[in-house]
Amino acid sequence: MRNPFARKADPAEVTAAAGSATVAELLGGTAPGRVQSVGRMQVLPLLAGDAPTADLGDPRELAISTDNYGTLRFGNGGPGVALVPCHLAVIVPQAAQDHAMPRATLVAPGTQLAYTAAMCVQQTQGGLIRSGRHRLAVLPPSLREAASDLPAAPGYNRLWPAVSAFNASSGSGSVADLIRFLARFATELDQFVAEFELVDDQIGAVVLLDGQVVGVERAPSHAYWRAMWEPLIRFCYGAEAVRREAAGVPADARTRVPLGPVSGGDGADPLALLAAAVRDADTREQSLAEAAAAEAGARTLLVGVDQRHEDTAVGQVLGDTLVGAYALAGDTPVYASLTARAAAV
Amino acid sequence: MTTTLGTAVSATTSTAVERVLAAGPDSAAVRTVAAFLDVAAGATGRATFYNTRDEQLVLERDAHTAMSELDRALYAALVAGPSMTDRARQSGALRLLSSPAEDSALDENAAVRRAVSQLTVPRMLNLYGALAAERVNNARVRKLILRTLLGAPALERWSVTYRRKLAVALRHAWGARMSGVLRSVLARELSGEPLTDKERGILAREVDRWTGGRDAAVVRECVAFLLGAPGPYTRPGLRAYGEARTDLDAGRALPYETLEGLRGRFHREVPSARVLELTKARLTTGQRLAVQATAERAAVEVEVDLTRYDAVRLYLYAFERGLTADVADALAARARQVGAGLALGGRRIALLLDGSGSMAGSETQPLRPIAVTLALRDAFRAGADVVAEEWFGGRADASGLVHPGGATAPTEALIAALSTGPDLVVVVGDGYENTPAGRFAETLDAARGLGVRTPVVHLNPVLAAETGGVRALGEAVPVAALQRLESLELAACRLLLEVDPEAAAGLLLRIAGVAERALPETAADDVRTTTDEAPEEVSP
Numbered sequence: 001m002r003n004p005f006a007r008k009a010d011p012a013e014v015t016a017a018a019g020s021a022t023v024a025e026l027l028g029g030t031a032p033g034r035v036q037s038v039g040r041m042q043v044l045p046l047l048a049g050d051a052p053t054a055d056l057g058d059p060r061e062l063a064i065s066t067d068n069y070g071t072l073r074f075g076n077g078g079p080g081v082a083l084v085p086c087h088l089a090v091i092v093p094q095a096a097q098d099h100a101m102p103r104a105t106l107v108a109p110g111t112q113l114a115y116t117a118a119m120c121v122q123q124t125q126g127g128l129i130r131s132g133r134h135r136l137a138v139l140p141p142s143l144r145e146a147a148s149d150l151p152a153a154p155g156y157n158r159l160w161p162a163v164s165a166f167n168a169s170s171g172s173g174s175v176a177d178l179i180r181f182l183a184r185f186a187t188e189l190d191q192f193v194a195e196f197e198l199v200d201d202q203i204g205a206v207v208l209l210d211g212q213v214v215g216v217e218r219a220p221s222h223a224y225w226r227a228m229w230e231p232l233i234r235f236c237y238g239a240e241a242v243r244r245e246a247a248g249v250p251a252d253a254r255t256r257v258p259l260g261p262v263s264g265g266d267g268a269d270p271l272a273l274l275a276a277a278v279r280d281a282d283t284r285e286q287s288l289a290e291a292a293a294a295e296a297g298a299r300t301l302l303v304g305v306d307q308r309h310e311d312t313a314v315g316q317v318l319g320d321t322l323v324g325a326y327a328l329a330g331d332t333p334v335y336a337s338l339t340a341r342a343a344a345v
Numbered sequence: 346m347t348t349t350l351g352t353a354v355s356a357t358t359s360t361a362v363e364r365v366l367a368a369g370p371d372s373a374a375v376r377t378v379a380a381f382l383d384v385a386a387g388a389t390g391r392a393t394f395y396n397t398r399d400e401q402l403v404l405e406r407d408a409h410t411a412m413s414e415l416d417r418a419l420y421a422a423l424v425a426g427p428s429m430t431d432r433a434r435q436s437g438a439l440r441l442l443s444s445p446a447e448d449s450a451l452d453e454n455a456a457v458r459r460a461v462s463q464l465t466v467p468r469m470l471n472l473y474g475a476l477a478a479e480r481v482n483n484a485r486v487r488k489l490i491l492r493t494l495l496g497a498p499a500l501e502r503w504s505v506t507y508r509r510k511l512a513v514a515l516r517h518a519w520g521a522r523m524s525g526v527l528r529s530v531l532a533r534e535l536s537g538e539p540l541t542d543k544e545r546g547i548l549a550r551e552v553d554r555w556t557g558g559r560d561a562a563v564v565r566e567c568v569a570f571l572l573g574a575p576g577p578y579t580r581p582g583l584r585a586y587g588e589a590r591t592d593l594d595a596g597r598a599l600p601y602e603t604l605e606g607l608r609g610r611f612h613r614e615v616p617s618a619r620v621l622e623l624t625k626a627r628l629t630t631g632q633r634l635a636v637q638a639t640a641e642r643a644a645v646e647v648e649v650d651l652t653r654y655d656a657v658r659l660y661l662y663a664f665e666r667g668l669t670a671d672v673a674d675a676l677a678a679r680a681r682q683v684g685a686g687l688a689l690g691g692r693r694i695a696l697l698l699d700g701s702g703s704m705a706g707s708e709t710q711p712l713r714p715i716a717v718t719l720a721l722r723d724a725f726r727a728g729a730d731v732v733a734e735e736w737f738g739g740r741a742d743a744s745g746l747v748h749p750g751g752a753t754a755p756t757e758a759l760i761a762a763l764s765t766g767p768d769l770v771v772v773v774g775d776g777y778e779n780t781p782a783g784r785f786a787e788t789l790d791a792a793r794g795l796g797v798r799t800p801v802v803h804l805n806p807v808l809a810a811e812t813g814g815v816r817a818l819g820e821a822v823p824v825a826a827l828q829r830l831e832s833l834e835l836a837a838c839r840l841l842l843e844v845d846p847e848a849a850a851g852l853l854l855r856i857a858g859v860a861e862r863a864l865p866e867t868a869a870d871d872v873r874t875t876t877d878e879a880p881e882e883v884s885p
Contacts, residue, residue, distance in 0.1 A: 036752050037781030190400075195779055197702040199751045200740075259787040262795060270795035275760045278788055282756075285781060 019304075024297035026317075026326050026336040027218050028052075030204060035289040038195040040251040041241050042211075043233075044289045046204035046218060053203070054329035056220040056312065057082030060227045062107070064090050065131035070156030072099050072118035075131065076107040081309045083220060084113075085228055086325035086337040087144045089121060089137040089235060091182065096127035098179065100139050100159065102147040103316055104325035104337065106309045117152040119159040123176035136228070137235035140243065141214055141339040142166050143178075144236070148316065148323035152306075170246040182235070185242045192238030193230055204336075205229075206293040207237045211254035212345045213296040214240060220327060220334040236339070255288040257281045296322070301338075320344070361419035362853050366846050374415055378853070379842050381412035381423070383815050385433035386835035387808045387826025401808060409433075409440050417447050422857035425456040427463075428834045429856065434460040435468045442489070443481045454485060461493060469493065470507050473514035482517060490518040495564050496557030501582045504567045506600045512571045519551065524572055527551060531569035535576055597623040601632055651675035656683065656720035657713070657829055660746075664712050668744035676723060683720075683830045684728025692769060694729040695762035695799075696722055697755055699774025700739015703807075704749040713828075715739070715749050717806035718773045720830055725771065733765040737774075754780035755818065756788045759801075763792060769800050775807040776816030776824065786819025793821075802840050 029051025036043045062082060063075030072090065076082040086104040099118045107113045121139070139147060146162035160176035168174045172181045182189065203225050204218035215237055219225035244251075262270075262277045301319035303326060308314075313328040317336070321344035327335035368374045388405045413420040423429060424437030438460045446453040461469055473490055476482070494514060497503060503511060516524045530544045540548075552568055553561040563580060570576075570583045578584045581598055589596025589604060593612045596604045601624040608620050621639065651659065651671055656679040663672050704715040725731055735758035738751040755778060762770050778785055789801060803824040805815040817824040825839035826832075838856060841849035 034752060034754070034780055036779035038779050039782070042781075187400075194703070194777055195782065197738075197752050197777075197779065199702070256781065259784065259791060262791045270797065271760055271764050271792070274788065274791055274795060275757070277791070278756055278760065278784065282780070282784070 019302075020300050021303045021333075022297065023216055023299050023301065023322065023336075023338065024294075026301075026303075026333045026338075027204070027216070027297065028333060030218060032206070032290050032293060033199050033202065035286050036196050037256060037285065037289075039241065040210050040244065040253075041192070041195075041237065042208040042255060042289055043196050044206040044208070044293050045199050045202045046206065047199070047201045048203040048222065049201065051203065052329065052332045052334055053222070054220045054312070054327075054334040055080055056224060056327065056329075056335065057107075058223055058227050059083070059085055059088070059136055060133060062133070063112075063131050064129065064134050066097065066099055066118070066129040067114055068128070069097060069120055070099075070116060070118055070154055072101065072115045073112055073131070074105075074107045074115065075112045076109055078109055080109050081312050082107045082109070083224070083312075083314065083327055083335060084115075085136075085138065085231075087139040087147055087236075087339075088231075089139050089178070090129060090134050091137045091179065091235075092129050092134050094127065094130060095125065096129040097125050098122040099129070099156075100143070100147065102150060102152050102159075103306065104314045104327065104335075106307050106312060106314050106327075108309050116154050118156070119147065119150075120156045121159060121163055121176070121178040123157070123160050123163070125177065125179070136231040138228070138231045138337075139178075140166060140236055140239040142169075142240070142342055144339040145323055145341050148318065152316075166243070170243040172246075181239070181243075185239075185246070188242045188245070189234050189238050192241060193234045196233055198226065198229060205232075206289075206296065207232075208255060208289060208292055209237065209241055209244065209345070210249075210252035211256075211288075211292065212252075212340070213292050214340045214345055216293075216296060216322065216324075216336060216338040218333075218336040220329070224335075255285065255292055257285040257288065359854060361416045361422075362850050362857070365416055365419065366842075366850050366853075369846075375842055375846070377408075377411045377415045379839055380408045381420075382835050382839040382842075383826040384408040384808065385423075385430055386832035386839065387805070387815060387828045388430075388432055388436075404808060405436065409436050413437075413440055417441075418453075419857065421453050421456040423853075425459040425463075426856045426858040428832075429460070429463075430829070430832055430835070431464055431468050434464055435472050438464075438472055439475050439479075439481075442476060442483075442486050443479065446485075457485070458489065458492075461489065466499075466503060466507065467510075470510040470514060473517065474510055477513050477517035482520075487518045490514050491555040492557070495552060495555040495568070496559065498559065500559075500564060500567045501580050502600065504570055505582050505586045505603050508571060508603075512573075515568065515571055523551060527568065528572040528574050531565055531572065532574035534565065535569055535574060535578070593619065594623065598627075600624065600627060600629075652678055654679075655829060655831070656680065656723060657716045660716035660719050661712060663744075663746060664716065668746050673745075676720075677727075679720070679830075680723035680727040683724040683833065684726070687724060687728035687833070692729050693732045693765075693767045694725055695733035695765055695767035695770045696725055696731060696735065697758045697762055697770060697772040697774070698722055698734065698736045698739075698747075699753060699755065699772070700736045700747045700749055700751070701753040701774070701777075702738065702750050703753070703775050703777055704739070706807075712749070714775060714806040715747060717828065717830075719747060721773050721804060721827070724830060724833075732767050733762045735759075735762050752780050753778050756780075756784045759785060759788055760792075763797055763799055767799060769802065772801065772803040772818060772822070774803070774805065774818075776803065776805050776818055778818060783819075786821065789819060789821060800844070802844075804836055 030046040031049050033045035033047045057078050057080060061078060065073045067073050074084055084101060084105045084107060087101055089100040091098050098121050100121050101118055105115055143162050143166055147159055150158050163176040163178050164174050167181050170181055172184050203222055206213055207215035217232060219228060259277060259281045262274050299319060299321055301317050301322060303315055303317055305313045305315040311330050315326060317324045317326050317338055321341055322338040323341060324338035326333055365374045365378060384405045421441055424434055438457050441453060441457050476486055494511060530547060534540055552565055556564045566578055566580050566583060570578060585596050585598045589599060589607045590611045593608055593615055596607060604624055605620045608615055652675050656676055659672055659676050698718055706713045737755045737758045738753060739747040740750055741747045801822050803818055803822050804827045805824050806827055808815055808826055815824050815826045823840045823843040825836035827836040834856060838849055838852040841852060
């Protein structure tokens with residue numbers, strides 16, 4: 001079997017779009033768990049099993065600050081390289097301008113990284129973020145798409161048009177201040193965190209909204225997944241679900257299967273009949289979710305390597321339907337954070 | 346039981362209960378009572394897995410407000426009742442004292458005094474601190490504070506244990522000016538200076554009249570200490586407090602936390618284990634359990650009588666230290682006590698127990714929901730004929746503890762439970778369902794269609810602020826909040842409000858203290874045995 005991630009003999013050959021891979025290849029080794037469905041959202045857990053993992057730190061342990069508008073500084077006090085997740089947003093209660101990342105990046109152990117291509121997501125707030133461990137968030141899907149399509153170059157205000165459009169689409173005004181949306185829908189976002197639970201051995205998830213895959217997430221380790229689950233479900237996918245509700249987007253239950261009518265009779269044990277009906281409905285719902293995930297898994301993406309630290313590499317992922325980032329340990333994918341383009345859903 | 350508030354109170358409360366419940370089970374009045382019982386039984390004032398602390402406090406405040414506005418007399422009776430939780434008593438007393446009493450046959454002041462008299466000392470002082478913070482200062486408040494503090498037999502011990510909180514309460518009652526006058530007069534008295542008639546009059550009016558017949562000289566000395574007078578002091582506890590600043594061992598008569606505080610300020614070179622060694626004989630019941638790990642590390646043996654703790658606390662201890670044979674025995678004894686009060690003898694009960702990931706609780710109260718679930722399971726096992734015990738989620742270890750994990754999939758468990766032919770299915774869980782959401786209700790509805798009539802009720806150890814109460818598994822499943830087993834009576838009343846209002850009325854009267862209680866006294870004693878536990882914050 002080909003390995004699209006096999007390292008080039010000459011590092012100079014590594015470019016931003018070095019090859020192609022499928023989503024399934026990025027998720028290699030993981031297996032789907034039992035689907036969780038609440039409202040218009042479904043989460044298909046990805047279980048690690050024997051899948052490769054890597055210790056790329058705990059993003060909650062990073063010391064994060066802004067040096068100036070557009071520069072996020074990450075301090076890695078840990079003993080190993082740390083992965084800053086793709087489209088990370090730093091939302092702080094301080095009177096400071098919240099920022100986000102357009103890509104994923106690596107921070108060498110015991111070092112600080114000043115990432116100068118970060119983006120402001122709070123147009124109306126001034127001030128710099130003081131260094132510390134801050135609550136992590138991940139941008140909503142439409143902002144992730146916009147961030148991925150923009151060059152990773154300095155320009156702190158370059159995401160403002162997308163933030164403005166996102167807010168407007170949820171009735172939160174047209175100011176490019178993501179906090180206005182988050183504050184307005186705080187209760188609803190909490191609800192999303194509440195509804196979905198981590199399961200044993202979970203290392204990622206395929207997220208569906210209205211029956212379509214909106215996100216594919218695979219963490220490098222169980223600990224990393226536990227750290228990123230709340231930021232992803234609350235600020236990214238939960239935010240999109242809430243936005244759709246606010247925008248009046250009709251819910252689509254194509255991958256949901258309600259319990260059908262159960263009739264007794266013929267002396268059959270009614271509870272046995274009921275159990276069979278429940279099993280049937282659950283199995284069909286699982287199948288529909290897995291089928292949607294498999295369809296997404298077959299999609300081909302452009303993958304490149306933007307940065308290396310020893311044996312670890314991180315790069316951007318671009319596709320017709322999904323965008324994001326991935327990471328390699330050696331030649332093996334251990335991280336993927338992909339979100340669907342709006343046109344694809 | 347014969348209420349201490351008198352027969353007039355009984356009649357008033359009975360009338361109030363009749364009036365409230367007459368509106369019918371779907372009325373706003375009944376929903377208000379239900380919401381109040383939910384927060385009374387389930388509120389902790391802390392964050393949950395799902396909600397922030399602020400959200401929880403708003404939920405709690407709104408429920409108290411609505412209940413007091415619905416029927417203030419009934420509210421006062423409930424708050425003062427023997428089954429009420431300490432937190433609800435504390436919040437209720439604060440609310441009642443914050444606004445003038447209504448004209449009513451119920452002596453509201455007596456109700457407040459009764460509620461406060463049942464509070465633990467930290468909770469009582471938190472209540473007084475909240476009154477000070479919210480500037481609630483009226484004659485009722487002043488009398489209450491001065492009577493309960495200056496008339497307390499343990500004032501000397503309280504003075505060194507809760508020095509700051511007592512000072513805040515007394516300064517609030519007397520006001521800054523009078524507090525200053527008292528400090529000055531008492532300082533002169535302690536130094537042996539003669540007092541004028543006017544000064545003696547002040548002490549008699551402001552201090553001595555509230556001592557309830559106790560030695561006024563002792564009370565005056567404690568007040569001087571609390572108000573910051575320089576001394577010298579003659580009472581052993583007060584003297585030890587001063588001497589311990591230079592000689593830690595001289596403070597051996599002080600409570601553990603007081604001496605530990607002094608060590609931290611004045612004797613940083615002395616290890617904490619020394620304080621444990623000096624005070625181990627005087628540790629409170631709550632402290633004995635809490636310091637076990639510290640004591641073990643310091644090689645200090647602190648005896649602990651496990652039979653004095655409630656089951657939830659014991660399970661939390663077991664999660665931390667292991668489910669030893671001693672703990673298991675204590676849990677079994679507790680289960681027998683609580684189970685006997687369930688009055689479910691002969692009833693075949695099927696239990697559906699939630700062990701999913703969210704039952705791990707919040708950062709501030711880790712594992713509490715699963716501890717409540719395990720304790721309830723034990724009580725049902727002891728007090729009823731449990732014919733089925735179905736867990737959904739969770740992982741049991743070799744000792745029998747269930748560790749939360751996994752998704753919430755109660756439907757298969759429901760069918761399995763119904764298949765055993767129980768008289769009642771009791772679900773214990775947080776009510777969040779995701780495999781998929783709504784399947785439980787769909788399945789129960791289908792079961793009803795197939796002729797299955799078994800009642801299904803839900804006890805929920807987690808308040809959900811976003812629902813305005815507790816999260817239900819479906820409209821057809823009555824649900825009640827339950828944070829500790831002592832609240833089982835509140836939870837039962839909450840459930841009966843939906844399915845049997847007549848029975849609920851009787852239970853509501855019991856909760857309000859005008860009828861015989863269902864639970865054995867030992868259950869309520871659990872609260873008192875942990876008198877000196879770290880206090881929770883009072884709601885605004």
